[in-house]
Amino acid sequence: MKVTFPHMGSLAIPMKALLEEAGLEVVLPPPTSKRTLTLGSRHAPEFACLPLKINLGNYLEALELGADTIIMAGGVGPCRFGYYGQVQREILRSLGKDCDFLIFEPPAGDFKGLASTCRRLFAGCRPAGILRGAKIAWAKARAVDKLWQVSLWARPREVERGRTSKIIRKLYHKLDQACEMKRIRRIVREGIEELKSQAKGEPKAHIALVGEIYVVLDPFSNQYIEERLGEMGVEVSRTIYLSQWIVHHLVLPTFRLHRPNRSLGLASGYLNYAVGGHGLETVANTVLAARRRFDGVVQLAPFTCMPEIVAASILPRVSKGEGISVLTLFLDEHTGEAGLVTRLEAFVDMLLRQQRQRRQGHGILSWA
């Protein structure tokens, strides 16, 4: 059995560790590229969202490399993602691809389905290996997120442009290679030090990044928006991290511990119930960003994403009510940068102007 799974940001680092420690052979899809996108869009329904297309491209490229078993997450609720696994499985079947497709459905009160999928995947694996894998994977997931968070802090402060991105790429490579807890901890400790030591300046503005989880976590699909904003001197706070998502959506529900997410209550008055995906989180996090005195919010969403469309239509009211600027970006197959760069530059320009106006009072018309 040669196992593969779709990319989503740096998911591959912890995921590969889990599967390999358990004793499975992993075939990673090549990093998501324009070729992936082309392959995926060719075979996906035209109206499907970007994540489905990229997933499909990832599978096709992994199958070329000899993978024969695909792991995919399932889902419940109003977001279409819930049936993407099944749709993708059928598409691959109609293309004549011979592979196993394991879909991990969230345990909505019933563990039988999840347990049997796990048994199929880990059949023949030693329990000790699986446990060790889970431990290392969890450590790597947290390490990846911690380092990313520090890089978002460091990038707008970096002295040499592009340095932070270089460091983070190197650190991720090291993390990927590491297979001992001690080594992982050291990489994080030294990595934080290295990222911080090259950062001297002050950021021009603070922007919170909200939106749909896949496009927020995956730099290829959001056209490296965090890097772009960081290099414009903007400190970005991302509101979704993989490790935090795992705790909230996998670990806690499994142990029947539903810690109510207090920040979601912030959306009340604007949106009072879940609309699927991260729609409610998007609204709540925008309110939170305003209360924390961020300069602006960027909402990321795949084109045709229903939960984010609902959120996007509510955000103008939040923007007005809470006094915060919001830029909504719908992402799709286009890889041309000009449109995105123009919008980001204009948005940052606007925030800086507003900042200056707040500081200096009204009526000063300097644009430089």
Add this chain to the structure above:
Amino acid sequence: MGYYLGLDVGSVSTNFVLLDKEGKVVWDLYLRTEGRPLVAIEKGLGELAKENPKVLGAGTTGSGRKLAGVLIGADVIKNEITAHAVAALALVPSVQTVLEIGGQDSKLIILRDGVVTDFAMNTVCAAGTGSFLDHQAARLGVPIEEFGKLALKAKEEVRIAGRCAVFAESDMIHKQQMGYPTEEIVAGLCSALVRNYLNNVGKGKELLPTVVFQGGVAANLGMRRAFEKALGTKVVVPEYYSVMGAVGAALLAKEEVANTGRSKFKGMNVANWENEAGSFECPHCPNQCEIVEIKQEGKVIARWGDRCGRWSNVEVAV
């Protein structure tokens, strides 16, 4: 006497303006980009050289702003939103809403107390922009310059779908076959495009007067009237509506030079220099970035298009 040069390199048109020290437009030029920005920029520089102005500072904007900027040595390279807002504010200080419709895109800028507070650009569809109007005018056999005037002649207007250019076109064909007069179809089309703009770009925004309408499409009298009808307020079209981006770029250059004290503009010689743009696909990773390389007088002056900085960070002659 010195002047400030503004350059707006858009998808459909490439515009040049010269402002005097008071910020008044003294010379302007509107060229078709025709998909070859480099050629259009060179042509414009050639025309400019005939005027032989003393340029104190230069700014570029538009989707080709980076290319234009490295070619001439611009003091500011600014996005279109900021440039258009600056120009509208300078000419109409009371402006609170800027409607800008160009060749391929449309924008909406909201200002309060002289500061941009919100903006939007069309995201998914180019219906209603200049190239669509061009196309429809050609199909109806009406010169684009007459297109808007024709709409004013209509007593009634027929209903045309506005959401999508394909729907609009099939509606128009149907109404033509039914025998409606051309002017009523044109008037209907203008209303449909305005409806589309307000629903799409203007969604959720508060459009308060003074409303300024600029960009190439502002020439269209039918579109002006349709906006006035939909918004219930007068729409101001500035004298240099078609080159407002370039005006903004020149104003920004003026400010920048006032701050830095000197200009990076390469001088009017630039009009005689040989420029060349090439591209290649980087073979170093599966991303296959397309690298653009700009040469001036045989020397590489800029490269871009790579994600990792392998090419764009390499020292190039300036």
